Amino acid sequence: MNFKRLAIMPLLMAIVPALIMLGIEVARTRQIALRVEIETVKILGLTGSVIAALSFDRGEHLRRAWLLNGSCYAVLLLRDLLFGVWLVRESGEPWQYLEAVMVLIANAGAVTGVWMLSRTWQVAGIALPWSPLRREIVRWIGIVVGLAIAGPTFYVSIDGALKGQVRAIVYAVSSLGDIFSLAFIVPVLLTTLALRGGLLSWPWGLMTASQFGWLFYDATGTIRLFVEMAPATATMWSEIFRTLACTYCLSAGIAQRAVSAPDASAGTVPLPKPA
Amino acid sequence: MTVRDQPTQVAETIAARMAVYLGPHTARIAVKTFSQRALGRGPDSLELPDVPELLAALRPMLRTLVGHSQCEIVLQRIERELGL
Numbered sequence: 001m002n003f004k005r006l007a008i009m010p011l012l013m014a015i016v017p018a019l020i021m022l023g024i025e026v027a028r029t030r031q032i033a034l035r036v037e038i039e040t041v042k043i044l045g046l047t048g049s050v051i052a053a054l055s056f057d058r059g060e061h062l063r064r065a066w067l068l069n070g071s072c073y074a075v076l077l078l079r080d081l082l083f084g085v086w087l088v089r090e091s092g093e094p095w096q097y098l099e100a101v102m103v104l105i106a107n108a109g110a111v112t113g114v115w116m117l118s119r120t121w122q123v124a125g126i127a128l129p130w131s132p133l134r135r136e137i138v139r140w141i142g143i144v145v146g147l148a149i150a151g152p153t154f155y156v157s158i159d160g161a162l163k164g165q166v167r168a169i170v171y172a173v174s175s176l177g178d179i180f181s182l183a184f185i186v187p188v189l190l191t192t193l194a195l196r197g198g199l200l201s202w203p204w205g206l207m208t209a210s211q212f213g214w215l216f217y218d219a220t221g222t223i224r225l226f227v228e229m230a231p232a233t234a235t236m237w238s239e240i241f242r243t244l245a246c247t248y249c250l251s252a253g254i255a256q257r258a259v260s261a262p263d264a265s266a267g268t269v270p271l272p273k274p275a
Numbered sequence: 276m277t278v279r280d281q282p283t284q285v286a287e288t289i290a291a292r293m294a295v296y297l298g299p300h301t302a303r304i305a306v307k308t309f310s311q312r313a314l315g316r317g318p319d320s321l322e323l324p325d326v327p328e329l330l331a332a333l334r335p336m337l338r339t340l341v342g343h344s345q346c347e348i349v350l351q352r353i354e355r356e357l358g359l
Binding site for chain 2: 057060061120123126127129196198199200261262
């Protein structure tokens with residue numbers, strides 16, 4: 001398995017939304033192309049999560065973590081299908097709240113999945129790098145960054161959400177999920193650092209890259225609240241980061257499968273040469 | 276580190292095989308932590324008769340990170356390398 005290709009592939013995929021936004025002039029065609037791209041990368045994210053989950057047996061910690069992570073993509077894809085084909089957003093009908101419920105379920109799955117990934121080091125019993133104090137400081141930096149990035153969207157939407165506005169509920173739930181997810185990036189990053197030099201650093205590093213993709217995706221939305229930005233430019237950047245997040249998740253899943261594949265040759269990897 | 280604190284050849288072999296997956300630093304720490312936990316001794320006194328007990332202690336950790344199938348392959352490989 002060439003792990004470097006798995007790291008490069010998402011960067012190439014991230015060019016696609018830029019090409020769509022910059023290369024297609026007809027608005028309707030551009031909108032359709034972008035929608036196809038968005039759904040495709042969500043399917044890739046789901047595929048990566050399932051591939052990784054299948055590397056583990058039923059009941060194992062990381063199988064549940066990956067399946068919960070994948071459940072977010074699955075529920076959002078179902079939401080897109082329902083509201084893209086059959087249902088109408090903000091129709092005034094009771095089922096308009098279905099979208100908010102689905103976003104809540106999707107975010108709950110994503111947050112729980114990342115939380116489980118973030119505590120894998122404890123479950124396994126391996127040591128994280130750095131002193132406990134330094135780790136705690138970095139963890140709090142992660143929490144503050146998460147609050148700074150997703151907090152403003154939550155603050156802006158909570159008022160409308162409390163009044164029952166569906167779009168505001170969706171944004172509030174989504175940004176609350178993002179705050180928690182972003183707070184768990186640091187332990188996932190530290191696990192990657194702990195595993196550096198080993199094959200497992202690839203799936204963990206690629207999953208960390210996916211989480212950073214979501215962090216920048218959310219940051220684009222927050223920057224829009226404060227900085228004048230052409231809608232097309234903002235959409236282009238947010239879709240670039242969404243593509244990175246989803247495709248790095250696919251890469252991480254493939255890498256985990258490659259490391260965990262019950263293939264006898266994997267156990268005969270040559271030992272590292274002494275330094 | 277004194278000469279007495281040096282890990283034995285057995286500990287080095289186990290750490291080297293696990294380093295393929297965990298990286299050299301975490302593999303060394305894991306051998307140290309789990310040998311103290313399972314045997315009450317550090318890797319400086321690890322000998323062949325201690326290996327089955329140590330590998331049993333390492334199994335849940337490896338299983339969590341690489342899955343059941345690969346975990347068993349790695350542990351069997353270690354046993355083969357140590358001539359068990």
